Amino acid sequence: MSDVRKALVTGATGYIGGRLVPRLLDAGIQVRVLVRNPDKLRDVPWADRVEVAEGDLGDVDSLRAATEGIDVLYYLVHSMGGKGDFEQIERESAQNVADAAAASGVKRIVYLGGLHPEQGELSPHLRSRVEVGRILLDSGVPTAALQAGVVIGSGSTSFEMIRHLTEVLPYMPAPKWVRNHIQPIAVRDVLHYLIGSADLPESVNRTFDIGGPDVLRYGQMMNGYALEAGLKQRPIAALPVLTPWLASQWVNLVTPIPRALAMPIIASLQFDCVTHEHDIRDFVPDPEGGLTPYRRAVRLALGKMKAGEVETSWQDGFVEGAASDPLPSDPDWAGHTVxxxxxxxxxxxxxxxxxxxxxxxxxxxxxxxxxxxxxxxxxxxxxxxxxxxxxxxxxxxxxxxxxxxxxxxxxxxxxxxxxxxxxxxxxxxxxxxxxxxxxxxxxxxxxxxxxxxxxxxxxxxxxxxxxxxxxxxxxxxxxxxxxxxxxxxxxxxxxxxxxxxxxxx
Missing domain, CATH: 3.30.530.20 (START domain)
Known part of the structure; x- marks a missing residue:
């Protein structure tokens, strides 16, 4: 990252952003983070090493101030909920960021989107991610839109879903998508590509598929987890009657993943989710030692959990339907029944x-x-x-x-x-x-x-x-x-x- 002096990270309180920030700092990059509530950063270990910009993707003025003097902007924000017209909100947020980045002279945008099939109807969640990528690519600012599928790491939503489904159920009645092919990627490799993409040539403005070295069926991923966790492999029966909606209810009941998060993940698994190219390798070399195989990624995640070293977690994010406003300092005078x-x-x-x-x-x-x-x-x-x-x-x-x-x-x-x-x-x-x-x-x-x-x-x-x-x-x-x-x-x-x-x- 020789040409990058200052980075703006949106989504710094999320799963990927919370891991990216300290790695950018360790690489000698000045980091500014855009957050709606600075109090969320009070206890993170890198809080005193970053510049905090208070703002929101819907607030154009705060975005203009946040993007001033920035070389590379990381767009790591995406709603997992489906209440209201979330796709419209995502489009508006992306357009606001694109306009602010162009006006401030940002040199590059790096966006993390979702791996998806080239043909067929996409779920609302994936469709929104594709649309956000298109808006950023059309911004006039050189953009690298990385497209990843299932991310494996301690605390990731996908990993926690696999872990709890495998540990709770000795026999797995599962939707037919357990037979679909998936190309998981270790969170460490996602971070490697995010950091490396900041130094891409100015002429590069495109999407890149990123994935790990293994292409597996979802059922194989669950049994791969079982072997690494010292469990017996689970018999899996694919049932066509389990629709995405029913499957999300099932996941909601037997895992800690709430329905609002389970639904978009399950909907994105209805098709094969594998890379169609690996052109990123022409610009960002693979990590030393190569990409992380799935079983090793699971092993590393389990090791972090046992050591109590889960750096960030899906739990850190906003939960749909939960109140997010803080308690007023004087509830009675705030006009509430208390x-x-x-x-x-x-x-x-x-x-x-x-x-x-x-x-x-x-x-x-x-x-x-x-x-x-x-x-x-x-x-x-x-x-x-x-x-x-x-x-x-x-x-x-x-x-x-x-x-x-x-x-x-x-x-x-x-x-x-x-x-x-x-x-x-x-x-x-x-x-x-x-x-x-x-x-x-x-x-x-x-x-x-x-x-x-x-x-x-x-x-x-x-x-x-x-x-x-x-x-x-x-x-x-x-x-x-x-x-x-x-x-x-x-x-x-x-x-x-x-x-x-x-x-x-």
Whole structure:
């Protein structure tokens, strides 16, 4: 990237963008990131190494400011949802970026789109990606539109879908598309091509198919995962009655992938998805050692997961239908109807010990109260297309701003003292859960817990009062067990007297 001095990355909080940014920085490139909410970058390890431009793809003025002085622009934004006219929104966003890049003298655009068949009707998701690529190619700015299929890496949506389907089901009733041919690519190879494409000659303005060295059926990919994970290969029966819609419901129920994400992925698998050319090799040499075979990509992804080193995840993205606005600083004065459930406990545990329990909540540690009730609520959310509880958490001990946490998302964290979670389950309104650890005078600490709900219409109000009896059990239990767990972690182990020691030695 000898000629590139400054890059603008859109989609820096997403799966690919969050991995690309630190690699550009390590290559000596100055990076500016365009984000709607800078708070999402508070806890990423490279936050203090980038310039942050606050803006939106729909805001022309913010795009003009963000593209000023930029050599290469990475377009890594794409909606996975299907609500409303998302294709029109995608077209407008791409056109805004194209116009801003041309006006600012950007030297190159690099876009990551979707691998697709040359013939046949495309799904709305793929059709939109093709259209975005066309708009950028027609922008007057030299553009490299990379087209990738299934991306394999720790935390990728495609990998997580394969992983959970294979691990959960000993026998796989599957749609007929499990027989289709797919050319997966390791996320490390996608990043290699993205970085290399920034230095393409000015005359290059075209699409490039990118894929790994293996062409497999989807069923072979699932069984390849099984072998790498130490599982038995799964018998797979292709059933023509499983339409994309039915298959997305199935994936929604048996994996953490919500229906809104599963549907576009499944729709894109209805045809063979393989590269038709590999011309990128003429401009960007393959990585040292060659492209990553599928089984090795799975092995690397599993290794990252076991080591707790998942760099970015599909969970980092926006979830369709979930409220994304932060809690107003004063909800009452913001004109909302507000329902609160407040709990307070004093404990002899230190504030540090209490905070450790708070930051470790969710995932494998659970929610410290009535596990069956939480599980039922998670399944209810799954049944209506929500994310459910199985999203888990990326790290067992640390939370960062923007992290997914079961069916919550970390909206604010003041490490050591305060955590605010925003609900992403399907509810008739907007909900938050706050937990605070405060040192108490004379020792010990105080635990404050607050559940906040903004109801939407009559249904929201009826919902709140219907679950009030459960709140009495769940939220009281949470407060009691969180403080008890914190206290137990600080109490010294009981000492054995000499007689007891003799009996047990």
């Amino acid at each position: 329902y609160l459930d407040i709990k307070k406990r004093e404990t002899d545990a230190s504030a540090e010990a209490l905070w450790t329990v708070i930051e470790g909540i969710g995932g494998q540690n659970g929610w410290y109260s009535f596990p069956l009730a939480w599980a039922v609520r998670g399944w209810m959310d799954k049944l209506v297309g929500g994310v459910g509880l199985r999203r888990g958490r990326r790290s067992a001990t640390r939370l960062n701003t923007g992290d997914a946490l079961d069916f919550w998302r970390v909206e604010q964290i003041d490490r050591g003292s305060f955590l605010r979670l925003r609900a992403e389950m399907r509810v008739p309104g907007r909900a938050w859960l706050e937990m605070r650890a405060t040192p108490a005078e004379g020792g010990g600490s105080v635990y404050d817990q607050r559940a906040i709900f903004f109801p939407r219409g009559l249904g929201g109000r009826l919902y709140w009062f219907a679950i009030l009896p459960f709140h009495g059990v769940i939220f009281n239990g949470m407060a009691n067990r969180i403080t008890a767990t914190a206290l137990a972690s600080t109490e010294p182990a009981p000492r054995l007297d000499s007689e007891e020691s003799g009996r047990t030695s």
